[in-house]
Amino acid sequence: MIQLLGFQPGYMPGDELVFQYKLVSIDPTAILAIEASVVWFTEGKGNEDLGVHFFQRLTREAITDRDFSQPQLISTLLPESPISYEGRLLKIRWCIRVRLYLNDGTDLVAQEPFYLGTVTKEL
Amino acid sequence: MSRFFRLYGKKRGHRMTGWWLAGRVGEAFWFAAICVLGVLSLSTMLVWQVLSPNTHAYGVGYGFWLLVLISSSFIGIGAVGFFYRVLSAAYSDEHRSALASKSIVEHGKSATNLISLPPMVPNLQPFTDSPGVRLAFRLPGNRPETRELVLGSLFVLAWNALTVFCSVLALGKLFSRQPDWFLILFILPLFFFIGFRVTRWFFLAFRRATGIGPTTIEIDDLPLTIGEMYRLNLVQYGRLVVKKLSIALVCEEVATYHFGTDTRTERQEVYRRPVLEQGRCRIDWGRPLELVCEFCLPDDAMHSFQSPHNAVAWKFVVEGEANRWPSYCRSFPVVVYPRGPKMNRRAALS
Numbered sequence: 001m002i003q004l005l006g007f008q009p010g011y012m013p014g015d016e017l018v019f020q021y022k023l024v025s026i027d028p029t030a031i032l033a034i035e036a037s038v039v040w041f042t043e044g045k046g047n048e049d050l051g052v053h054f055f056q057r058l059t060r061e062a063i064t065d066r067d068f069s070q071p072q073l074i075s076t077l078l079p080e081s082p083i084s085y086e087g088r089l090l091k092i093r094w095c096i097r098v099r100l101y102l103n104d105g106t107d108l109v110a111q112e113p114f115y116l117g118t119v120t121k122e123l
Numbered sequence: 124m125s126r127f128f129r130l131y132g133k134k135r136g137h138r139m140t141g142w143w144l145a146g147r148v149g150e151a152f153w154f155a156a157i158c159v160l161g162v163l164s165l166s167t168m169l170v171w172q173v174l175s176p177n178t179h180a181y182g183v184g185y186g187f188w189l190l191v192l193i194s195s196s197f198i199g200i201g202a203v204g205f206f207y208r209v210l211s212a213a214y215s216d217e218h219r220s221a222l223a224s225k226s227i228v229e230h231g232k233s234a235t236n237l238i239s240l241p242p243m244v245p246n247l248q249p250f251t252d253s254p255g256v257r258l259a260f261r262l263p264g265n266r267p268e269t270r271e272l273v274l275g276s277l278f279v280l281a282w283n284a285l286t287v288f289c290s291v292l293a294l295g296k297l298f299s300r301q302p303d304w305f306l307i308l309f310i311l312p313l314f315f316f317i318g319f320r321v322t323r324w325f326f327l328a329f330r331r332a333t334g335i336g337p338t339t340i341e342i343d344d345l346p347l348t349i350g351e352m353y354r355l356n357l358v359q360y361g362r363l364v365v366k367k368l369s370i371a372l373v374c375e376e377v378a379t380y381h382f383g384t385d386t387r388t389e390r391q392e393v394y395r396r397p398v399l400e401q402g403r404c405r406i407d408w409g410r411p412l413e414l415v416c417e418f419c420l421p422d423d424a425m426h427s428f429q430s431p432h433n434a435v436a437w438k439f440v441v442e443g444e445a446n447r448w449p450s451y452c453r454s455f456p457v458v459v460y461p462r463g464p465k466m467n468r469r470a471a472l473s
Contacts, residue, residue: 013461037217042433045389046378049430051243055221081241081461082428089376089391090433099215107215117461119425 003071004096009114013080019112020071021098026108028068032101034058038076040116043091053079083117151208158201165194245429245458247346255341257356262340262439262455268332272325279318279325286314331449336361336411338441338453340370346460347437349426352419355398357441359412364446368401370439372418373454374425377434394424398439426461 004019011017017038023031038054054076058066066072085092097111168190171178210219253261293306336359343354357370374394380387399416406412428435439455 035215035217037221039217039220042430044378044433046380047432049432050216050220051430052217052221052224053242055217057218079242081426082243082430083426083461085425085428085435087376087391087393087425087435089378089389090435092428097217099217119423 004112004114009112010118011078011114011116013078013083013117015078016075017078017096017114018073018075019096020073021096021110022071023068023100026068026100028063030103031063032060032103034063034068034101035097035099036072036074037097037099038078038094039097040082040092040094043093044087045089051082078116083119084115085117085119147208147212151205151212154201154204154208156201157197158205161194161197161199161201165191165198168194241426241461243430244427244460247458250456250458251345255356258341258343258354260342260345262342262457264338264340265438265454265456266332268328268451272328272332275321275325275328279321282314282321283318286311286318289314334361335363335443335445335448335451336406338443340439340441340455342457346458347420348460349420349424349462350422352417355416355418355439357399357412357414357416359406359414359441359443361406361411362408363448364403364405365401365412366403366444366446368404368412368414368441368443369397370399370414370416370441372396372398372420372437373440374435374437377436379432394421396421420459424459427457427459 003021004017021036034057036054036056036058037052039050039052041050042048054074056074082092084094093113094116095111095113097109100108102108168187172187214222249263251260253263255261289306289311293303293311296303297307338360339358341356341358344351347353355370359365359368372395373392375390375392378389378391380389396418398418399414401412401414404412425435427437437457437459439457441453441455442450443452444450
């Protein structure tokens, strides 16, 4: 479960993004690694592009030291660009993504979108 | 058993049915096999050539070097493909992107955001290379007809050279009393006709490109920032009577995508604001048309954006109509930065 710790899911460039995530109904021993990232990606007619602003990977050793039933707090300063955008051929989206790698070779992904900037519609 | 071993997958939107890892591993093995095949064939050929050059099927010559080239390309393609597949199977999209941008935040350390320039905004350097005469910067122009003219001139030269070569060949045979009538009656007239048409086209295009003189745009500050006011200076050279001349600030989206085996690029204009319009006037050599105006970028504008397959591009478009000339259109790309500290903009210029 990912939770943004702001009143609205909208931020301005340079703002501090604070979020927390916790694992519910998953046995921590079944997890190989956890990746938490703040990413932007494009949608639309063109091939998808992805950029990472923040990335944190926790391996099994780091996981055993922590209690993931408690919220894991992360904060990062948001960049100036690219801001969220909804155009005709192209959309730019921001989200927080948490990816769990399980022992059986599969992965689980949870993501929470948010807006960066105030241009969220086409001009 | 078919639950566990599926021979083929189906594409469902952006995802495939079946286990993605099996496909990646299969692709990795395929590229590894190509690489191994290349290594084996290259090493066999080289060792054979060194140890027993007399019994080698291909002596050192075209055939030998062709096989070396093919084996080397197998090694290259296989190694790159294998490495890429292993990387994509072992790391998530985010991890690969983070590795590429070297922005991994180590465990236990706080995130650092030492960004001096806005990310994913095009480089400003090409736009600030030319200082202006009247204002700070002269914008680089983009004239599509120049490339057409250069490529066209190369074709005209090559075609006419071929025609001359064929003519010399035909004359040589004619003088040696072995005339090639097929060449003289059918091939040469066709070559001369096409040569005449393309040469005519070239001179018309050359006259059109050089007759309407160059257009320059200068601006008082770069990069452009959303919400700020700027001065613009346009100079149109040449010797013509302009019926209408306009400058517009245009934003367009550019998307590159794969369609089958093709790579296509689509452009869509999403914003156009007229900056200046000029009515009928006369331009002469030594007396160019000079226009000055001010403009402001809208508050809700998107900044310039450039990623591998998508872009938001801003430019000034100059469109003109002149007496006895076809209408013309010239564009001058600019970079629009998001709102941010002035320091960042200065850093971009330094």
